[in-house]
Structure formats: structure tokens, C-alpha cells
Amino acid sequence: MLKSFLAPFAVTMPVALFILDMQFLWVYADDLIGKGLAPWVITELMIYASARLVNLALPLAILVASIMAFGSLSERNELTALKSAGLSVFRIFRPLVVTILLISIGAFWFSNAAWPVANLKFRTLLFSVTQKKPTLNLVPGAFYNGIEGFAIRVDSKEENGRLNDVLIHDHREGKTGVSRIIRADQGTMIQSGNRLTIVLKNGVSYEEDLEQAKRRKERLHPHITSSFERQEFDIDLASLDFSKADEGLFKRAHEMMTVEQLGTAMDSLGLLVKQRLREIELYGNRQSVLLRDTITTFGTTKATGPIWTILSTTERRMAFDGARNLTRNNRQSIANGLENANTRVRALNRHAIEWHRKFFLALSCVLLFFIGAPLGTIIRKGGLGMPTVLAIGIFLAFYILSMIGEQMVKSGTVTPRFGMWMSSLALLPFAIYFTRQAMRDARAFRINWSNQFFRKQT
Template identity: 35%
Template sequence: MLRMKRIDKYVLTNFLTLFFATFFICSFILIMQFLWMNIGEMVGKGLPFTVLMEFFFYAWLSLVPLALPLAILLASLMAFGNMGENLELLAMKSAGVSLFRIMRSLMVFIFFISIGAFVFSNNVIPISQKKMWSLMFSIRQKSPELNIPVGQFYSGIDNMRLYVRSKNHDTGALVDVMMYDYSKGFNNANITTADTVYVKMTEDKLFLKITFINGEGFENINNNESGFKSKNVPYRRESFARREILVDFDANFNEMDESLLNNQHVSKDIVRLSHDIDSINDIKDSLINTYTNLLVNEKYFSNAYTPDSLLVDDRNISHNNALYPEDEVLDVDSIFMHAPYRSAKTIASSLKARVSSMLNDAQYNAIVIQDNKSYYNRHAIELHRKFTLSFACLIFFFIGAPLGAIIRKGGLGMPVVVSVLMFIVYYIIDTMGVKFAREGVIDVWQGMWLSSFVLLPIGIFLTYKAATDSALFNKDGYKIFFNHLKLKIKELKSKSLFNRKSNINSAE
């Protein structure tokens, strides 16, 4: 039976405590940012609590690829910073334990975390993305909650505008109401005024039952189908003691069908992405070959057809016995210049139409190929994203752990500042790489792995410096280095002055 050694258990326990805490904090911050960006889509719609919780749960799952690397970076930096500040790393190294031996248990743990991150990206992220976006589209389509303000026009009901002067909060009645109904068009609006109005939702929450008490209605009577506009438009006016109307107002939350997002790149795993990428490449090659053949075979690139019976071997042609002198053979430009005005105009119009048709065909074909390329780029980006998350976890561990051992500062001060700065650099580079890859500026694999290419040398450098006990952030070390550099400069200056004096003396 394998037993974990005490040093491995101690280091792993310290790291796990900080890891779960930082992961929760990072997830909470990212969720708050997500809420702040989408708060306008959810406020004032009366969404059920269960729908909101489900939406935020899937949003949290989708944000794990951002929270996990940041949590690993911050936790490893804080763990080794605490051990360095408490001289625990110094005691271990004094006992002959190397930094890699101290990091061994965490290296194994981070390796399994990276494998888990890959499985999570491949199996969980597509499902969470599909459910999150289906809920997002459903929330956007949800009608706002009925909340008619006082003193301003309310436009929350389709094709209607309501103006309320006051409300009776005891009975819920709207007092002194004016309603514009634009269901028949803006120029044929029906206007209804009433002293008191009651608005109630039907039991199925599909209609609004609006009851008008003591009011009048105004309606234009425009039966002129000839299109002739008259200054005097007849209208109808009626008074009523009570009127009830039903208005379409779906207040239910209707969730979008998730199957509509099955063909989106965010909803696919590696197997489907690889298969679709191959299919897209085949379609792209087929489109290019088809458009190339069409372009080459068009009549503005073809030559005039000459029957085989009229072809004569060049060896049997005697240029001296030609029917006409060579200078009398006219080319196309000469024919056009000597043609009558109408014929020349017809030829020019025909050429212009052909060129315009050629340009339109080329532009359309270019758009089709560009759309196919964009579709390919989105799928390829999503495929590489499955692997970059796992690699980012490894890189951030080999940045955070050595950096914490070097700076020897724990807590939430210096480690948080350094971690946030490193993550901002990673996020900016990663965002730029994804943008360039999506737009086709660089290859997809270059854009997706750009941040890893930049941070990997930093991780290797910091690991080497921490393993060799380099005083990378030690002020005294830099003071000694600059003082030694000043002494070297002074020695060089004194030697140069001595050589000048000796040269002058020898010259005299």
C-alpha cells in the first residue's frame, strides 16, 4: 500500500486549502462580471428563481476555463510564498530537499487537474454552453414584467402606448388613462381615453384583460383605396361606460429548443469538431475547384472555336503566297475603332455587362469562400481550446510555485498583485491570438497557442531561478551587482588614464 510522505502531505494540504478558496473567489468575481454584463437582459422580466439559478450555474461551468488557471496561479504562489516567508522552504532545503522534491506532490496533483480540465472541456463545456445560450436567448425573448409607470408613456405592450396620470394603490386601478393602438398602422391609430382602467393577466398568462370605465374612443375612417390623400379625414367617436379588450401578452417563460444549437461549434466535442473540420476542408476544396473551373471556362477567357477542317499545318503555309499582305490583317482593336458608332456602342455595352457580371460572380464566390473559412476557423479555435486549458494549468503552476519561492511573501498582498498582473498578460495575449485566428490574420494554431508560447519561457526561467536559489527579487543582490559594475567601470577608467599618461611620457 502506497503511503504519502509527511512532506508531500503537508505541501499538498496547504495548497489544496488555498486552491479551493481562490477558485471560489475567482469564480465569484467572474460570475459577478458576467452578471454585470448581462443584467440588462434579466431585469424587469419577472424571471423565476429556478431559471436564474440554472442560468448562473451553466454560466459558472462555462467560466471554469478562466477561473481554474487563475486559481492555480494564485494558490501556488500563496502556498510557496507562505512557506518561504515562514522559512519552511529554507528549512527543507537545509535538510537537503530540493525544490523539485518539494513540488513533486503538487506536480502530480496539477497533472491530474490538467487531465480533468481536458475532460471537462471536452464533455461538460459543450453541454453547459448549449444550455446557457439556450437560456440566454429565451430570456431575451421573454416579455418584460407589466409595470406601467405614472406620468410617461409605457411601450411594454406590442403596438400600444399607455399614458397614466395617477394610480390608486388601494384598488390597483389606473386613473385618467390614454391608450394609442397602432395595430392598424401608425396613420390609423385608435385612441381610447378612460377615467379608470383595470389591467389583469389571464390565468394562462397569455393575454391581458384591460377594462375601461367611463371613456371615449376615437378611430379614423379611411376607406379610400385609391391612395388619394385628403386633408379632411373622417373619424368615428364613441362613448362607453364599460369596455373590455384582450391583448396578446405572453408572460410565460418559454425555453428555447436546445436542439437548435446542436450544430454550433460551442456545442461539439473533439470527435464532432474533428469530423466537421474535415468536412469543411473538403467543401472548401470543392468550392475552390468549382469556382476556378467556372472562371476558366467562361466565354471571356475562351478562344474562338475553329473547326478541324479549317486547320492547316504551319509547314505547308507559304508566307510569300499569302492572299493578303500582312499589314492588311486587322486586329480586334482596329475593328472596334473602325466600326460604326452604333455597333461600337453595342460592343462597349456588351463588354461592360460582361465585366460587371464577372465582378459580381467573383465577389459572390469570394464571400462564399470567406464564410466557409470563418466557419472553419471557429471550429478549429474550439478544437484547440480543449487543449490550451490543460496546458495553461501546467504553465501557471510552474510560474506561481517558483515565483512564490523567490519572492517569499504570503497572504493576499504581493501574491494577488503578481497573480493578477500575470493573468492579465495571459488574458490579453490569448484574446489577441483568438481574434487574429478568427479573422484569419494568422493560422489558428498560432493564435490559440500564442499565450502559451509567451508564458512557457517565463515559467521555465522562474523554475530554473528558484531551483538554483537565485536572488531574482533580492534588492541586496542588485545593489551588489551594480556596485561591482561601478568598480569595474572605475578600474577601466583608471587603466585608460594610466595608458594615456604612459603614451604621453613615451612620446616626450
């Protein structure tokens, strides 16, 4: 029984990871192509990306393997033989249930221990890759700006490496504008390590004194023009080298935390939100002078009418202006406080999403097994055809509901507890129903739909 499950599981898990990795490469192809990355950088990035995609590949592999395993057993009437020997469906499922529970425990450990490390390594390496400048590749007719301080354009390149009609803008001397322009009929490039030597022939150099030009009131730009038959200058290519970013830039992100760290961060954010809301509630009261208990008492006089009737026009204007300014300031302060509180609530929701995700992977493995295994006994189909189609359909529904729930949590529509478990709650009745039907050996599901469809047509 274990062999019938572990064999397809060992095949579908790498296949699922490979498909998801190809999707990752498709998304980030523009950031990887043309940068001259070493093979070890690409390999390391793919390893970390694969680790991050386990939360998708593992439940899918369990679902496909369980449908294939029990579908094949039912198709070969092996389950019927086991039932005839007096074994119940639950007894038949027991070894695999224990296996799935062990896999779920391992999945939780992976989510809590390995997932944060993989996320940190992946984010750091991906950031380093995206920040790396493209390798030196001159495209005829287009400026190359990959080297800091230079813009290089060539009209054409020959097979022997000779460059024709070379134009170089040298920005190294001036922070604003062009300080030096070099144009040559021909040129060649010689690269040695991180040093690039450009040899130009038959050209003209224009040098502009930017500081002197800025001091002049008239619109004159002093410059020096010089011609040359041969000129060489070196360019440092160290800026094109690949270097890893500091992991400390991403270490405090919620995706890099364990369950304990997320719980501590959520408690702190919750207290900050409550404190901020309390401050907003009391803000108006603090601004009111009516609550002061240290005012000097005077004799009371009964007012003969509304207070503004005894004020002059100037005093009325001052009173109304003061009230309007106080109201405007209070409203702006309360709005700023609410925005600050909402920002903290969104951060709290992101931490809560990650906290629930740690448990979600483990329990989703169990849930999808109890959908796939009974469904395999019901459809009585093994192989890669019907089981794969059913598994992909079920998993897509599960994944879409998970993404919808997560987005609803991020937008504040639902609580993190409901949003993160919405997909599991939606599929739980199906797991219970399929398991119940499989234990009852329900023949109502053992129908050849294609034959019955054509029978109705005739």
C-alpha cells in the same frame, strides 16, 4: 504539501467565479431587470454562466494558490528545512505536479464534454430571457408597449391602484395604423392569472374603419365615436410569460461541439474552401471559347492586318461591348467566389479556435502552475497580499495576450495554431526561468525591494 495548496485553491476558485459572475450580471443587467423572472430561471442562468467561466477562473485559481502555498512555505522556512533534509525542489514539487496533471485532465474533459452542453444551455436560456417582454409596469406619462396589440399610457397612479387619465391604443383589429383609441378619466386593473381586466370610467372610444378608409380616394377617415360611463375589456397576458427557446436553434454552432465534431467540421470546411478556390481558378478558362476542342475547321487565310481593321463600325462596337460585358461578369463572379471562400475561411477559423481552446485550458493550468510555484519560493511571501497582486498581474497579461491572439485569428492575420497559443508561448520562457531559479535556490530574487529602495534614497 497538498494541504497547503488545496486550501487556498478551494477558496480562490469560488471567489474567482463569484467575481466573474458579478461581471456577467453587470453586462446583462438590462436584459434581466424588470422582466419578472422566476428565481429558478436566474439561478439556472448563473449556473450555466459559471460553467462557461471556468476557463478563466480555474487557471487564475491555480496561479494564486500556487504562489500563496509556496510563498507561505518559503516564508516559514519549511522549504529550507525540506532542502536541508536532502529533498530537491523537483522532489518537493512532485505531489503537486501530479495533482495539477490530474486537474488538467479533468479540465480537458470539462472543455470537451461539459463545456458544449453548458454553452448550449446558456445560449438558449439567455436568448429566451432577452426575448421575454417586461412585466406589466405602467410608468406615469410614458406608453407601455409590452402587451402585443396595445399601447397604454396613464397620467398618474394612486396608492390604491386607481389610474387617472388613461389612454389606450388598441392595434388588434388593424395591422397598420390605429384601429381603436380609448380615453377615460379613471381606470383600474384587475389581474387574474394570464388575464388582465381593465375597468374604465367616464371615457370616449374612437373606432376607425381602416379597410373602408383605404378604399376611399379622398383623404377621409370614417370613424365611430362613442362615450361610456363604465367599460370593461380583457387582455391576454400570455405573451408576457417566460418560455424557453428551442435548443435546436443553437445546436449546430461551433461552441456546442466536441473535439471530434470540430475536427470533422474543419475537414469539411477545408475541402469546401479548396474546392471553391479551384473553381475560381478555373472559372476564366471555362468561359473561354478558345479551349473548345470540337470546333469546325475551315481553310486558313493569312490576315492582311489587325482583325478590327476588317470589321465595320457596328461590328467593332458589338465586339467591344461583348468583351466588356464578359470581363465585367467574370470579375463579379470571381469577386463573389472569393467572398464566399473568405466566409468559409472565417468559419473554419472559428472552429479551429474552439478546437484549440479545448486543449488550451488544460495546458494553461500546467503552465501557470510552473510560473506560480517557483515564483512563490522566490518571493517568500504568503497570504493574500503580494501573491494576489502578482497573480492578477500575470493572469491579466496572459488573458490579454490570449484575447489579442484570438482576435488576430478571427481577422485572418495569423494562423489559429499560432494565435491561440501565443500567450502560452510568451509565458513559457518565464515558467522555465522561474523553475530553473527555484531549483538553484537563487538568492538574487530574495530581495526586500522596499527596504532597498529607501536605503538608496537615504
